[in-house]
Amino acid sequence: MTQFTRRNLLGMIGTAAGSSAMYYAMASMGHAAASNYAGPIKLDGDPKGAKVLILGAGLAGMTAALEMRAAGYQVEVLEYREKAGGRCWTLRSGDEYTELGGATQKVDFAQGNYINPGPWRLPHHHYAVMDYCKRLKVPLEPFIQTDYNAYVHSSDAFEGKPQRMGKIKTDYRGHVSELLAKAVDQGKLDEMVTEDDREMLIESLRSFGVLDEQNAYVKSLGTSGYRGYEKMPGGGADAAPVPSDLYDPSQVIQSRLWRSLAQHESLEHWAPMFQPVGGMDGIAQGFEREVGDLITYNAKVVSLQQDDSGVTVTWEDTAGGGTRTSTADYCVCTIPFSILGQIDHNLSAGLSNVISSMFYNGSTKVGLEFKRRFWEQDEQIYGGISYTDQAITQISYPSTGYQSDGPAVLLGCYTWRGADTFKFNAMQPAERIEWALRQGEKIHPQYRDEFKTGVAVSWHKVPWVLGCSGVWEDREAQGYEEAIKVDNRVVCAGEHLSYIPAWQEGAILSSLDAITRLHDKVING
Amino acid sequence: MKKIVLAIATLLPLCAVPAHAQPAQMSAYAEDTVFGSDGYTSTDGEELYQTLCAGCHMPDGSGAVGAGRYPALSDNPNLEYAAYPVTLIVNGQAGMPAFGTFLNDEQIVALVTYLQTDLGNDFEPDATVEDVAIARPASPADPNRAEHE
Numbered sequence: 001m002t003q004f005t006r007r008n009l010l011g012m013i014g015t016a017a018g019s020s021a022m023y024y025a026m027a028s029m030g031h032a033a034a035s036n037y038a039g040p041i042k043l044d045g046d047p048k049g050a051k052v053l054i055l056g057a058g059l060a061g062m063t064a065a066l067e068m069r070a071a072g073y074q075v076e077v078l079e080y081r082e083k084a085g086g087r088c089w090t091l092r093s094g095d096e097y098t099e100l101g102g103a104t105q106k107v108d109f110a111q112g113n114y115i116n117p118g119p120w121r122l123p124h125h126h127y128a129v130m131d132y133c134k135r136l137k138v139p140l141e142p143f144i145q146t147d148y149n150a151y152v153h154s155s156d157a158f159e160g161k162p163q164r165m166g167k168i169k170t171d172y173r174g175h176v177s178e179l180l181a182k183a184v185d186q187g188k189l190d191e192m193v194t195e196d197d198r199e200m201l202i203e204s205l206r207s208f209g210v211l212d213e214q215n216a217y218v219k220s221l222g223t224s225g226y227r228g229y230e231k232m233p234g235g236g237a238d239a240a241p242v243p244s245d246l247y248d249p250s251q252v253i254q255s256r257l258w259r260s261l262a263q264h265e266s267l268e269h270w271a272p273m274f275q276p277v278g279g280m281d282g283i284a285q286g287f288e289r290e291v292g293d294l295i296t297y298n299a300k301v302v303s304l305q306q307d308d309s310g311v312t313v314t315w316e317d318t319a320g321g322g323t324r325t326s327t328a329d330y331c332v333c334t335i336p337f338s339i340l341g342q343i344d345h346n347l348s349a350g351l352s353n354v355i356s357s358m359f360y361n362g363s364t365k366v367g368l369e370f371k372r373r374f375w376e377q378d379e380q381i382y383g384g385i386s387y388t389d390q391a392i393t394q395i396s397y398p399s400t401g402y403q404s405d406g407p408a409v410l411l412g413c414y415t416w417r418g419a420d421t422f423k424f425n426a427m428q429p430a431e432r433i434e435w436a437l438r439q440g441e442k443i444h445p446q447y448r449d450e451f452k453t454g455v456a457v458s459w460h461k462v463p464w465v466l467g468c469s470g471v472w473e474d475r476e477a478q479g480y481e482e483a484i485k486v487d488n489r490v491v492c493a494g495e496h497l498s499y500i501p502a503w504q505e506g507a508i509l510s511s512l513d514a515i516t517r518l519h520d521k522v523i524n525g
Numbered sequence: 526m527k528k529i530v531l532a533i534a535t536l537l538p539l540c541a542v543p544a545h546a547q548p549a550q551m552s553a554y555a556e557d558t559v560f561g562s563d564g565y566t567s568t569d570g571e572e573l574y575q576t577l578c579a580g581c582h583m584p585d586g587s588g589a590v591g592a593g594r595y596p597a598l599s600d601n602p603n604l605e606y607a608a609y610p611v612t613l614i615v616n617g618q619a620g621m622p623a624f625g626t627f628l629n630d631e632q633i634v635a636l637v638t639y640l641q642t643d644l645g646n647d648f649e650p651d652a653t654v655e656d657v658a659i660a661r662p663a664s665p666a667d668p669n670r671a672e673h674e
Contacts, residue, residue, distance in 0.1 A: 080592045100581070100589035300592060338620035339593040359622045391560035419564035419627055425580030431555035460581055463591025466620050 037128040037505075040135070041512050043071035045523035051076070052518075053313055053326055055304070056334035057295045058086025059504050060494045060511040062287035063132070064332045065294050068515055076326055077291065078299040078315055080464050084292065085284025086334075087118035087465065088504060091367065091455055092279060099461040105429050108369075108453040110407040115367025116280040117457035118468065119504050120396075120411070121145065121273045126505035128512065129283070133276065136286030143275040144399040146264040147384020153443050154389045157255035162386065162443045167247070168257045170210065170227035174217035175249035177209020185215060219243050260387035268503075275399060283504070299324075301335065304345040306489045330518060331490040334511065336360070338466040340492075347490060350482040357478065358496065360467020362460045364424040366392070366413035366436040370450040373398075373408045378446065390439040391420040407452050412436040425458040432456035470496025484514065491518045565627055570639030573632060577624070586644030593620065599645035607652035608660075610637045615660040625665045630654040 052068050054061045057079035069075045091097060091107050092114035098104040109115075121143040122129055133140055148166035157163075181202050183189050193201060205211060210223050217223065224230070224243040231242035252258070263269060276282030288295070298319035305312045311331040316323055333340065337358040347355070375381040375397050383399040392413035401408060413436040415421040424432050433454040441447035459468035472478060484497050493514035498506030554575045559566070567573055575584060581595040582588055588597035603609050614633055617623035628636065637652040 100591055100595065101583055335592075341619045342593040356619050358619075359617050360620055362622075420560045422577050422580060422627075423558050423560060426576050426578075427555045427558075427580075428552070431551050434551060435555075435558065435560075458580065461589075463589075466581075466591070466593050466595070471622075 035125065035127045035509075036513070037131070037509060040131070041067050041516065043067060043516070043519045045519070047072050047519070047522050049074060050330060050522055051328040052330045052332060053078070053311055053328035054294075054332045054334070055301055055313065056086065056494070057081075057084040057288075057291075057297075058334060058494070058507065059088055059283065059287065060334040060507040061086075061332070062284075062291050063508050063511040064334070064493065064515050065291040066287065067512070068332075068519075069291065069294065071519060074328075075291075075294045076328065077295040078301060078313065078326065079295050079297050080300050080318075082297050082319070083284075084288040084295060084297075085281050087468065088280055088284045089118050090114050090116050090279030090281040091457070097455070097457070098463075099429070099458065100463050100466075101461060103429050105455050107455050109367075109409055109455075110369065110452075112278075112401075113369060113407060113409045114279045115365065115409055115411065115455060116275075117365050117367075117459075117462075119280055119502075121275055122504075123268050123270065124272055124274065125267070125270070126500075126503065128508040129505050130274075132508065133283060133286065136283070136290065138282045138286040139277040140274040141277050141400060143273040144383025144397075145269050145273045145385060146271055147381060147397070149379075150381050150384040150397070151386035151388075151443055152257040152260040153386065154256055155442070156389075157257055158251075160442060162388075163255075163257060164228065165260070165386075167227045167244075168252065168255070169261055170223065171217075171247045171249075171252050172258050172261065174209045174211065174223060174227075174246070175252060177205040178211055178215060178217040179249075181205040181209070181211060181215035217246065219246050256389070259389075263385075263387060277400075301343055304331070304333065304340075304343060304347070304490070306331070306346060306487075311489050329489065330522065332511070332515060332518065333490055333492045334494045334507075336465045336467075336494065337470055337492075337496055339464070348487045350479060351485070351487050351492070354479045354483040355492075358470050358472075360460075360465070361417055361469045361471055361502065362415075362421040362425055362458065363417070363468040364413055364415040364421055364432060364456065364458045365411060366432055366454060366456045367409050368412035368433070368436060368440070368447075368454045369407050369409045369452045370447075371407055371452050372405070372450060373401075373403075374446040374450055375410070375444065376402065379444075386443060388439070388443060390442065391415060391424070392436055392439045395440055395443060412440050412454070413456075421458075422460075424456075425460045427458075429456040432458065469502035470494075472501065475499075484510075486514075486518050486521050491515070565632065568631055568635055570635035570637075571643065573628070573636045574639050574643075577627070578636070581621075586640075586646075598640055601646065604640050604646050605648045607637050607641065607650070607656055610640055611652060611656050612660050615657065616662060623665065625661055630657040633657045 051074040054064050054075060054077045057077050061077060062084060065075050065077050093107055093109040093111055095107040096104060150165055151162035152165050152168050153162040184193055184198055184202055209217055210226050211217055221241055221243050228244055229241050230244040233239065233241035298317060300316045300318050301313055302316055303314035311328050313326045314323060337355045338360045341356045381397055382402050383397050385394050385396045387394050394414050396411035398408050398410060415424060433456050437447055437451060460466060483492060491514040493511040495501050495506040498510040500506030565573060565577060582598050586597060586599035589595045611633060613621060615625035631654060634652045634654055634657060638650040641648040641650045
């Protein structure tokens with residue numbers, strides 16, 4: 001019996017299945033970041049004309065529809081809304097949105113401008129989303145998460161004046177490096193640093209923190225080359241650069257502005273990030289091009305029943321009127337548990353318990369359109385995000401259309417859970433917009449003069465989901481394993497049944513896993 | 526006074542106009558909002574309701590219906606005895622998050638008293654801080670823990 005080495009095993013996989021299969025094999029063996037996306041799904045075996053009813057035409061539902069039709073199933077999709085995508089949603093000029101309570105907003109943005117109330121950026125390591133975008137020909141462009149010239153802001157620091165992130169980042173790193181280098185040099189960390197490492201560590205801190213030969217972080221053309229100059233180097237006469245003053249170490253530490261620096265470093269925000277060109281719903285439209293013919297819109301599910309012979313779903317036609325019934329052999333249910341818990345169903349007790357005990361996150365987003373790109377024209381901020389300790393938490397500038405004239409839309413508020421989210425939720429849209437302006441103008445004084453129009457979405461008030469994502473406090477205690485099981489003829493899927501909640505990747509991976517297990521049951525019993 | 530302003534505010538949804546640059550019409554509650562890490566500090570039942578609960582159950586307690594629904598709290602017989610709303614507010618249920626870590630015992634009593642005596646309800650208020658303390662779980666869920674940003 002031949003002993004396989006890892007290398008010759010990889011060689012064999014590469015020869016037999018091509019380089020992408022080799023990549024996925026390598027990833028699963030720990031050489032590259034692993035995901036449980038293993039490339040395009042293969043549902044082998046003949047379902048012999050079995051019919052599957054898919055509830056919900058968000059990304060989880062449309063993934064199931066696309067792949068199950070390809071595997072030979074008869075597929076019918078029911079969707080509550082008038083269009084596909086679910087939370088993969090873009091509001092653009094001419095759209096109307098009515099939230100619970102009746103407030104209707106007419107989006108009055110200039111042609112081509114938009115806001116994504118739900119997901120708005122794609123990590124490059126969300127392999128499933130990236131792969132479907134490729135397969136569905138959804139054009140992507142870079143999403144600028146990190147812009148060193150955007151601001152970090154705290155109401156109590158630097159007299160409330162916003163600071164350029166690059167300055168704070170460089171000074172924070174410089175001051176901390178100086179402390180550490182001096183401590184090491186003075187032998188204060190000898191218990192933790194070996195003699196062999198000491199010199200190399202100090203050398204690295206000089207590089208990392210831009211320290212001088214005395215291990216000091218000081219005002220110089222060298223440090224200005226990282227944090228910015230008092231006067232930039234130019235050409236010709238009077239062109240010599242002038243170095244900038246450093247912020248005092250205590251001021252930098254006490255400002256707490258370093259809290260915002262870590263935002264960019266988490267894996268979810270690693271550059272590069274991407275966005276679909278023209279709005280996040282480009283992904284929804286990509287799926288809809290493939291499976292739109294299977295979807296019945298304006299269908300409000302009121303009952304989901306299963307027995308030994310099949311699944312029966314009763315739904316109201318909210319456009320044409322009347323109650324209708326759809327039957328199938330199997331069902332993939334992607335209805336959010338916040339809604340499913342209110343639908344009459346006979347799912348198992350274990351699954352029902354999870355459905356009826358999951359609550360949903362709130363989140364608030366406000367899109368603000370301004371008459372001109374003052375952040376570019378006046379402040380040289382081209383995309384990226386400014387962070388603030390105010391309730392709006394951040395201002396994200398458009399990652400497209402740079403240097404163009406005319407109105408542009410930025411994200412002027414993005415809250416996530418917490419009391420502030422509920423305070424925004426209790427307001428009317430115009431009130432949320434007014435607060436986004438009040439807080440945003442502390443960072444950009446141009447706000448009032450340049451403001452044109454806005455739109456505000458609070459997710460607890462979104463009629464078709466009642467929140468933005470399912471919350472697990474403790475998956476084990478709450479029954480995650482129970483909730484993802486195939487329950488007789490029904491399997492549930494969506495971002496809420498993943499370890500990547502609120503991300504589209506979670507919805508797609510959940511769906512692929514659910515239909516794989518359902519298909520296995522159909523084929524193998 | 527706040528009630529009058531609120532009555533005007535509830536009419537706002539009927540005027541579906543884009544939010545243009547003119548000063549927004551703000552309800553007194555929206556105008557006076559204090560954001561930040563202190564969360565909810567008011568001990569006034571009506572103010573707590575209008576700045577927290579009203580977002581889903583609506584300012585007049587009428588609830589809302591979409592693909593799912595938020596139950597109406599006006600004329601709601603479940604509010605006759607405080608034990609039920611106290612338990613729901615502290616621990617949440619289904620789509621409703623737990624607010625036990627947002628509100629202290631006194632605030633929850635004030636809120637439940639408002640629910641029992643306003644929004645078209647006319648029950649004898651019977652909430653006590655002891656009831657709230659009993660309803661609190663040993664290790665409450667942290668509503669601010671974020672798995673995502």
